[in-house]
Amino acid sequence: MEYQTDLIILERTELFRGVAAQALREIHAVSYRKRFSAGEVIFRQDDAAASLYVVSVGRLRATQTTPDGQQIIIRYLGPGEVAGYTTLSGAATHPGTITAIDDSHLIGWSAAAIKQIMGEHAAIAMNAIMLLGARYREMQLRLRELSTERVEQRIAHTILRLTAQAGRRTARGIEIAFPLSRQDLAEMSGTTLHTVSRTLSAWEEEGIVACGRRRVIVTRLDALTVIASATSSLSPNRP
Amino acid sequence: MEYQTDLIILERTELFRGVAAQALREIHAVSYRKRFSAGEVIFRQDDAAASLYVVSVGRLRATQTTPDGQQIIIRYLGPGEVAGYTTLSGAATHPGTITAIDDSHLIGWSAAAIKQIMGEHAAIAMNAIMLLGARYREMQLRLRELSTERVEQRIAHTILRLTAQAGRRTARGIEIAFPLSRQDLAEMSGTTLHTVSRTLSAWEEEGIVACGRRRVIVTRLDALTVIASATSSLSPNRP
DNA sequence: TCGAGCCTTTGCGGTAGCGCAAAGAACGGC
DNA sequence: GCCGTTCTTTGCGCTACCGCAAAGGCTCGA
Numbered sequence: 001m002e003y004q005t006d007l008i009i010l011e012r013t014e015l016f017r018g019v020a021a022q023a024l025r026e027i028h029a030v031s032y033r034k035r036f037s038a039g040e041v042i043f044r045q046d047d048a049a050a051s052l053y054v055v056s057v058g059r060l061r062a063t064q065t066t067p068d069g070q071q072i073i074i075r076y077l078g079p080g081e082v083a084g085y086t087t088l089s090g091a092a093t094h095p096g097t098i099t100a101i102d103d104s105h106l107i108g109w110s111a112a113a114i115k116q117i118m119g120e121h122a123a124i125a126m127n128a129i130m131l132l133g134a135r136y137r138e139m140q141l142r143l144r145e146l147s148t149e150r151v152e153q154r155i156a157h158t159i160l161r162l163t164a165q166a167g168r169r170t171a172r173g174i175e176i177a178f179p180l181s182r183q184d185l186a187e188m189s190g191t192t193l194h195t196v197s198r199t200l201s202a203w204e205e206e207g208i209v210a211c212g213r214r215r216v217i218v219t220r221l222d223a224l225t226v227i228a229s230a231t232s233s234l235s236p237n238r239p
Numbered sequence: 240m241e242y243q244t245d246l247i248i249l250e251r252t253e254l255f256r257g258v259a260a261q262a263l264r265e266i267h268a269v270s271y272r273k274r275f276s277a278g279e280v281i282f283r284q285d286d287a288a289a290s291l292y293v294v295s296v297g298r299l300r301a302t303q304t305t306p307d308g309q310q311i312i313i314r315y316l317g318p319g320e321v322a323g324y325t326t327l328s329g330a331a332t333h334p335g336t337i338t339a340i341d342d343s344h345l346i347g348w349s350a351a352a353i354k355q356i357m358g359e360h361a362a363i364a365m366n367a368i369m370l371l372g373a374r375y376r377e378m379q380l381r382l383r384e385l386s387t388e389r390v391e392q393r394i395a396h397t398i399l400r401l402t403a404q405a406g407r408r409t410a411r412g413i414e415i416a417f418p419l420s421r422q423d424l425a426e427m428s429g430t431t432l433h434t435v436s437r438t439l440s441a442w443e444e445e446g447i448v449a450c451g452r453r454r455v456i457v458t459r460l461d462a463l464t465v466i467a468s469a470t471s472s473l474s475p476n477r478p
Numbered sequence: 479t480c481g482a483g484c485c486t487t488t489g490c491g492g493t494a495g496c497g498c499a500a501a502g503a504a505c506g507g508c
Numbered sequence: 509g510c511c512g513t514t515c516t517t518t519g520c521g522c523t524a525c526c527g528c529a530a531a532g533g534c535t536c537g538a
Contacts, residue, residue, distance in 0.1 A: 064379060064380075064383050066383065066387050067468070070386075070387040072382065072383050072386045072387065074379055074382075085372060085375075086372065086376075088368055088372065089368050089369050089371070089372025089373070089375075090365075090368075090369045090372065091372060091373070091376065095376050095379055095380075096379065118365070119361060122358060122361060122364065125361065125364040125365065125368065126329075126357070126364065128368050129327055129328050129329075129364065129367050129368055129371060130328050130329045132328070132368060132371035132372055132375055133324060133325065133327065133328025133329065133330060133371055134328070134330070135375050136324075136328075136371055136374050136375045136378060137325075137330065137334050139375060139378035139379065139382060140303060140313055140334055140335065140378065141334075142382055143311065143313075143378060143381060143382055143385065144303050144305065144311050146382065146385045146386065146429065147309075147311045147385065147426075147429035148305050148309040148311065150524075150525090151524080151525070181484095181485065181486090182485075182486065182487095183485085187386075190385065190386035191525080191526085192525080192526060192527080193485090193486080194486095194487085194488090194525090194526075194527080194528095195524095195525065195526075197485095197486060197487060197488085198487080198488080200486095201486095201487070201488085212534085213484090213485060213486075213533085213534055213535080214485075229306070389494075389495090390494080390495065420514090420515065420516085421515075421516065421517095422515080430495075430496085431495080431496060431497080432515090432516080433495085433496075433497080433498095433516095433517085433518090434494095434495060434496075436515095436516060436517060436518085437495095437517080437518080439516095440516095440517070440518085451504085452503080452504055452505075452514090452515060452516075453514095453515075
């Protein structure tokens with residue numbers, strides 16, 4: 001049962017796209033399975049990079065912490081996504097911490113196994129390049145947002161990205177499919193939980209979102225898009 | 240002459256590290272050479288990704304521009320560095336603009352050529368993974384800085400990074416080896432040229448830097464390091 | 479069912495850093 | 509050597525956003 005599920009996940013994972021079924025079974029054969037409960041840590045920042053996982057079930061959060069304890073969220077990882085790219089790219093230690101935020105099942109390989117697999121299958125190395133390229137580009141975008149946009153736009157962009165990545169259609173709108181506190185949103189948008197709370201309250205007033213405790217539902221995606229890409233309305237000297 | 244120089248550059252480039260001399264000559268054989276004057280554009284944002292360059296001589300700047308014209312600097316590229324990684328990673332268009340800021344000589348390949356080269360040399364694909372991994376990690380770091388640090392620290396970090404990447408020892412200290420305006424520093428640190436100017440003036444007062452028109456020299460690296468990593472002195476309730 | 483923890487909301491200053499403006503200063507071309 | 513252009517400096521007000529504080533609400537476990 002799990003065997004079947006895992007194979008389907010691997011088939012669809014960006015990293016193994018285009019790999020023949022037989023090869024995929026071999027790759028699966030050298031993997032191991034590991035379960036983590038919500039809250040458990042998969043990798044800790046600065047730990048040696050010794051393994052790589054693909055999420056089968058559940059959800060993970062990648063964070064980075066400053067020496068003085070401030071934290072930012074790098075990304076969330078859902079089924080099919082790769083945790084521990086560092087192990088691919090040869091860095092000695094993990095740049096951040098990865099935590100399970102739901103009970104999660106991961107499919108893992110040792111660094112040596114992954115290295116061998118990539119040596120044998122050029123397509124996988126190519127997929128890794130595409131994967132890292134995409135993440136790099138996403139980071140460029142976020143950096144640009146953080147540099148040039150005001151808080152409200154940044155929060156809007158963050159929520160839009162999350163709905164695209166983990167949105168679930170419901171009767172009331174698109175719901176982000178995992179628990180997401182105001183603090184979490186703040187750590188993704190480069191602001192504080194207070195500001196996020198105020199902003200969401202305002203949006204709820206306007207009927208753009210509906211939200212509860214660690215729960216966000218977007219009811220008017222169009223309105224949020226407008227906010228996200230609003231040419232900063234504060235410059236009065238604009239045509 | 241140029242042939243020799245180029246081969247030496249290719250040998251040392253992160254992308255071709257560990258490739259046999261003979262193979263490198265073949266790779267060089269299918270490359271072309273292109274010169275750009277200071278100010279010329281190599282790739283324009285959203286253009287199709289059709290080629291990849293390694294810098295032989297000169298310096299490039301990678302920027303990204305928002306729809307409303309605001310710009311940020313993603314990175315500077317010196318000799319041996321790779322411009323146009325998008326062509327490696329299969330995205331259709333360039334995420335940003337690359338401009339020559341000095342007269343520059345580039346060694347280039349078409350997308351097809353690079354694809355073939357990577358297919359034939361697994362080591363190069365592996366190098367590409369490491370290269371993208373490193374850039375991804377650098378972006379994570381910058382994102383964290385931008386999210387958690389105040390302007391002064393961010394400017395300090397930016398300058399430290401630039402001295403590491405393109406610092407030149409001089410009698411007065413470490414000089415950043417290319418013209419760098421206040422505006423440029425602002426676009427790398429997520430602030431305005433005014434704030435950069437004020438900050439540099441203050442540092443000059445304290446003898447930490449010496450700077451002129453589009454020129455920055457760090458005279459007291461240690462002091463700058465302290466500023467960069469100062470635990471935000473504004474929280475009064477810290478042990 | 480109750481209580482202890484989280485999470486969230488909201489009010490109220492305070493301030494870091496922005497935006498504007500205007501005056502230098504350093505090039506570089508002619 | 510002169511002049512236009514580009515870059516830099518500095519003053520001054522303003523405001524978006526933070527930081528603190530305190531008061532609700534949800535949950536979940538006992």
